[in-house]
Amino acid sequence: MPSPDPDDWSVRVRDALGRYDEPLLRAVAGRLVKPRTNQPADDLLDKAVGILTNPPQIDRRIKELPPSSRKLLALIGLSRQPRWAVGHLLTLLASLGHAEGFAPVRAALDAGLLYPELPPDGPPLDDFDRWLGAGGTLAAVAFAHPAVAARARGEDLELPDLASGGREPPGSPARQADGLEWPLRLAAVWQQVGGSAVRLTQANTLFKRDQTRLQGDEVLAALPADHLAPSPDLGILALFWAKAAGLLAEADGELRPGSFPSAWDAGLTPAVSQLFAALPHVEAWDPLAGYAPVESGLSGFPTAGLLSLLLLASGGRQPPDGKPNQGADAPRSPGWTDPAAVAGWLWENHPSWAGGSPAATTDRGAGWVEGFLLGVAYPLRLVEAVPAADGWAVRLSDLGRHLLAGGPEPVVPPLPPQTLLVQPNAEVLAFRQGLTPGLVAALSRFARWKGIGPACTLELTPEQTYRGLESGLTLPMVLQTLARHSTRPVPPGVADLLQRWANKRDRITVFASAVLVEFPTPADLDAALARGVVSVKLTDRVGMTADGAEPGLSQLRLIGNRDYEAKPQRCVSVGDDGVTLTVDAAQADLLLDAEIGRYAEPLPPETPGVRRFRLTPATVRRAADAGLSFADIDGWFVDRTGGPLPPAGRLFLFGGKVPPPTAARRLVVRFSSAELADGVVQWPETRRLIADRLGPTAVVVEEEAFDPLRRVLAEVGVTLEEI
Amino acid sequence: MHTTARLAAKLHRRVCLVLTEDAVLAEELLARKRLAAEVAGRLSDQVLLLRPGRVEAVLDELRKMGHTPQVVGGK
Numbered sequence: 001m002p003s004p005d006p007d008d009w010s011v012r013v014r015d016a017l018g019r020y021d022e023p024l025l026r027a028v029a030g031r032l033v034k035p036r037t038n039q040p041a042d043d044l045l046d047k048a049v050g051i052l053t054n055p056p057q058i059d060r061r062i063k064e065l066p067p068s069s070r071k072l073l074a075l076i077g078l079s080r081q082p083r084w085a086v087g088h089l090l091t092l093l094a095s096l097g098h099a100e101g102f103a104p105v106r107a108a109l110d111a112g113l114l115y116p117e118l119p120p121d122g123p124p125l126d127d128f129d130r131w132l133g134a135g136g137t138l139a140a141v142a143f144a145h146p147a148v149a150a151r152a153r154g155e156d157l158e159l160p161d162l163a164s165g166g167r168e169p170p171g172s173p174a175r176q177a178d179g180l181e182w183p184l185r186l187a188a189v190w191q192q193v194g195g196s197a198v199r200l201t202q203a204n205t206l207f208k209r210d211q212t213r214l215q216g217d218e219v220l221a222a223l224p225a226d227h228l229a230p231s232p233d234l235g236i237l238a239l240f241w242a243k244a245a246g247l248l249a250e251a252d253g254e255l256r257p258g259s260f261p262s263a264w265d266a267g268l269t270p271a272v273s274q275l276f277a278a279l280p281h282v283e284a285w286d287p288l289a290g291y292a293p294v295e296s297g298l299s300g301f302p303t304a305g306l307l308s309l310l311l312l313a314s315g316g317r318q319p320p321d322g323k324p325n326q327g328a329d330a331p332r333s334p335g336w337t338d339p340a341a342v343a344g345w346l347w348e349n350h351p352s353w354a355g356g357s358p359a360a361t362t363d364r365g366a367g368w369v370e371g372f373l374l375g376v377a378y379p380l381r382l383v384e385a386v387p388a389a390d391g392w393a394v395r396l397s398d399l400g401r402h403l404l405a406g407g408p409e410p411v412v413p414p415l416p417p418q419t420l421l422v423q424p425n426a427e428v429l430a431f432r433q434g435l436t437p438g439l440v441a442a443l444s445r446f447a448r449w450k451g452i453g454p455a456c457t458l459e460l461t462p463e464q465t466y467r468g469l470e471s472g473l474t475l476p477m478v479l480q481t482l483a484r485h486s487t488r489p490v491p492p493g494v495a496d497l498l499q500r501w502a503n504k505r506d507r508i509t510v511f512a513s514a515v516l517v518e519f520p521t522p523a524d525l526d527a528a529l530a531r532g533v534v535s536v537k538l539t540d541r542v543g544m545t546a547d548g549a550e551p552g553l554s555q556l557r558l559i560g561n562r563d564y565e566a567k568p569q570r571c572v573s574v575g576d577d578g579v580t581l582t583v584d585a586a587q588a589d590l591l592l593d594a595e596i597g598r599y600a601e602p603l604p605p606e607t608p609g610v611r612r613f614r615l616t617p618a619t620v621r622r623a624a625d626a627g628l629s630f631a632d633i634d635g636w637f638v639d640r641t642g643g644p645l646p647p648a649g650r651l652f653l654f655g656g657k658v659p660p661p662t663a664a665r666r667l668v669v670r671f672s673s674a675e676l677a678d679g680v681v682q683w684p685e686t687r688r689l690i691a692d693r694l695g696p697t698a699v700v701v702e703e704e705a706f707d708p709l710r711r712v713l714a715e716v717g718v719t720l721e722e723i
Numbered sequence: 724m725h726t727t728a729r730l731a732a733k734l735h736r737r738v739c740l741v742l743t744e745d746a747v748l749a750e751e752l753l754a755r756k757r758l759a760a761e762v763a764g765r766l767s768d769q770v771l772l773l774r775p776g777r778v779e780a781v782l783d784e785l786r787k788m789g790h791t792p793q794v795v796g797g798k
Binding site: 504519586 | 737
């Protein structure tokens, strides 16, 4: 949901104009600013944006537009929604009798009073027709500055006055809803999505699982307590409406809860205005069919819904100066209208109504209009109703007249601040007469909606309390909200329960991206704790601040800076003995401490700041017993030392797993030269007496072969002497 | 060392870790196979270092176990 803040929209306009190429910018800004001298493009852009907050100049520019373009801006202004799909705008204009196609939109774009939404990385825009051709009328979205659209609201849309029932309720008193039904339902669906995210298909439709969940949910699927007409799939409408209103945010194909809009805290009128403005962005719901995903083409809901309300407003529109008229000439309450008359007009004038609308042909769409006006607009307090001969007659309520006919903002009577009753079973009764959208939003963060009726029921649960605390609430804030709005004190048992759930949350803390501070010695960490540099001691040398944020660096001298997500570096050297490991403190990362303890035991420090470990048969065996394979251990040594597991380590690892070595008594015969030894090994007469060759000049013989060898060698003149 | 001297220190940034109330709870978490697979190391009795980028998976698993972990520093 776009922000209503005019400054935000001025930034958007600046961004859009900044994306025009210079000739187009000069042409558009020239029409808007009408400069007398040739000015730099940047100056033109500044002036074009500045004009948008200058009402007299806006009025002059709007007057220069053709009637169809003025009506286009009026429709945007009356809808309170600055962003519209171009296809919907063309549908609305065609319904008003302007079937000129893109021309009215083009004229407003040329005049600098309407702007295209452009893809972020696209090329500069040089032609509006090309933009529309690339996006297509279905996908292309245009927007107007709210200040401009508001000035255009007084334009006569030339809609007929369909009221037929007079200006006073015929007999029975008018029924008016409290306007809370949709805020409550949107809050409930916001909670549902918080419990389990809703996934969307690539076509932006629901998966069957979520569709069934929303259709079957006992809170969302229930009819409103004050319902005048049945409406299907209210849970799905609530979901897409919540998305359009910004309560739900879409990311990576999933809907997740966002923040409640600030308008909810401002009271009923701003909250309802905000929800009304979001309605044109609800496409996948229909008052007759319920969930109606639009695979291709445009949904009739946004345009037919707005036109239905505008037809009710046609009897009492605001004066053309755009200011709400609160004097003697203030617009009177429009007369009562039969929804069938509204349907009849739509049937004749809405371009896709008769052909494409799912409305039943037998009643010419009367059921659709009743479903919208009585099922959507009435609970939103935009219309009020009285019983009529064959159903209900409707007209705009005070709030509806304020939004659509220039009426004054309704005065909301002061509400009783105490409207909750916290029961000992952790259920909370919320009486609607004291509820506000702001309180609905506040309660939704920590209590689960269990029933929405004349008196609503909420339930305090561990899950919802946990979500509330995770969203930034504290236990005192929760208790304060309950206490401030309760008619009786919060039962001590409930307060204890909330305290227990909050304590449970404190048992495990997950730091998603903490900064840990490693000190050379435990004494340094103690000093840092004493000075308040860090407040949590994680190990004897590692600490962090309470929230895991970076500590103040004024008391630290940085000797290293490691990114936990970076690839591990070589930071260990192996001594000549093959078992002593020395850590390079500057290069070592945090995982090293956790890893090296698996293979080696720490040695007492000899030099301050230098940490050494030693491989022992026990430590290596312990690593193997813990499930680490030779490949794991060898791989760690390659990563951390640059070489494989040292032979001593292999001895520790494999010593007990290979065939046992053997020992035997044998005689070593050492010759005076290698050539002589070679001859002995080669000559078959002596070779058969040699057990093994030990080296260039030495061989091994069995004890019993010694005498035969001496005899054979004697035959060739070699005397073998025994030492 | 003079009390106002700057302390030599090394910073480890972007660390994902789980801090438990006591060592028994850390043992309980490590006994959970799916959770143990996401633990890169145990810094101390109560501190488990997580594999980078696996915080969401750890949170899901903790919640499946019925825990309500406090999350600090974004999700």
